[in-house]
Amino acid sequence: QLHLQESGPRLLKPSETLSLTCTVSGGSISNDHWSWMRLPAGKRLDWIGRIYMTGTINYNPSLRGRVTMSLDRSRSQFSLRLTSVTAADTALYYCARVSGDETVDIWGQGILVSVSS
Amino acid sequence: DIVMTQSPDSLAVSLGERATLNCRSSRSVLYSPNYKNYLAWYQYKPGQPPKLLIYWASTRASGVPDRFSGSGSGTDFTLTISSLQAEDVAVYFCQQYYTTSWTFGQGTKVEIK
Numbered sequence: 631q632l633h634l635q636e637s638g639p640r641l642l643k644p645s646e647t648l649s650l651t652c653t654v655s656g657g658s659i660s661n662d663h664w665s666w667m668r669l670p671a672g673k674r675l676d677w678i679g680r681i682y683m684t685g686t687i688n689y690n691p692s693l694r695g696r697v698t699m700s701l702d703r704s705r706s707q708f709s710l711r712l713t714s715v716t717a718a719d720t721a722l723y724y725c726a727r728v729s730g731d732e733t734v735d736i737w738g739q740g741i742l743v744s745v746s747s
Numbered sequence: 748d749i750v751m752t753q754s755p756d757s758l759a760v761s762l763g764e765r766a767t768l769n770c771r772s773s774r775s776v777l778y779s780p781n782y783k784n785y786l787a788w789y790q791y792k793p794g795q796p797p798k799l800l801i802y803w804a805s806t807r808a809s810g811v812p813d814r815f816s817g818s819g820s821g822t823d824f825t826l827t828i829s830s831l832q833a834e835d836v837a838v839y840f841c842q843q844y845y846t847t848s849w850t851f852g853q854g855t856k857v858e859i860k
Contacts (some may be wrong), residue, residue: 644816675797688763688847724796732844733787735808737796 632657634725642745648712652725652738659706663728665700669722669740676721680728681708686716715745731737749773751842753852759860766828768821768855770841775821778845785845788826789818791854800839801826833859 638650652664666678679689679699689697698711707727712719723743750773758767784804789797799808801817804824814829814832828835836859841852 666799674853675851676841680849690848726796729804732785733799733802734789734797734842735799737798740796745809 632727632736634727634736634737636723636725636738638743640741640743642715642743644716644745644747645714648710648715648719648743648745650710650723650725650741650743651707652709654706654708654727659701659708660703662706664699664701665726665728665734666723666730667726667734668723670718670721672676678710678712682728688742717745719747720744742743748848749776749846749850750839751843751850751852753839753841753855755855756853757856758860760828760831762833763830764860766835766857768826768828768839770819770821770824770826770852770859772843772845776845777821778788784820785843786817786819787844788798788815788843789840789842791840792836797840799827800840807810827835829859830858831859832847838852 633655635653643729663682665680668676677690681687681699681701687715696713701708724740725738726734729735753773758817786804788801790800791797800811800815805817816827818825838854838856840854843850
């Protein structure tokens with residue numbers, strides 16, 4: 631049974647860099663595609679980016695070059711880096727698996743990240 | 748980006764009754780070469796991660812009860828819960844994965860009347 635777990639700092643100040651890691655267990659990180667999404671309170675889910683097993687990465691254009699994703703197969707982890715955060719980046723962040731059908735079928739529990747001065 | 752709009756924003760249904768949730772995309776998510784609609788539905792309960800219910804607009808995900816069904820094509824889609832159970836109280840999101848930039852609807856909150 632594939633399991634995903636997000637980890638990282640939960641409180642940031644404006645202008646800092648958000649760095650989250652998703653640890654994959656119960657399966658091989660090399661055999662699937664992976665994604666990050668976030669859910670701001672009271673708003674809709676927001677897709678952040680997606681990394682394919684081929685290494686191809688797609689990002690949400692609305693994040694205007696602030697976002698970077700990477701994959702560490704040796705640690706069975708993939709990560710998210712979002713620079714110059716503001717209060718608008720406060721959200722519940724989820725890592726997830728993207729199936730071969732391009733659907734998000736397995737999600738982590740989520741990690742609440744708050745940005746406040 | 749494709750804008751996803753759900754209606755209604757909230758819905759109160761009696762136990763055992765039918766719940767009908769709608770989702771409209773600002774442009775078609777039907778890919779003609781394979782005739783598949785790139786539309787999924789998720790169930791979200793606070794404190795839990797979203798759960799995939801339906802993909803390709805009408806295919807139930809593994810383990811999803813058959814009281815959940817999806818229909819529609821092109822730009823208009825429906826999620827139907829045929830007989831609402833107490834455990835179905837949740838927010839339901841639709842999502843398009845037709846374009847590289849996935850987008851989600853704002854959600855419909857389903858409650859018990």
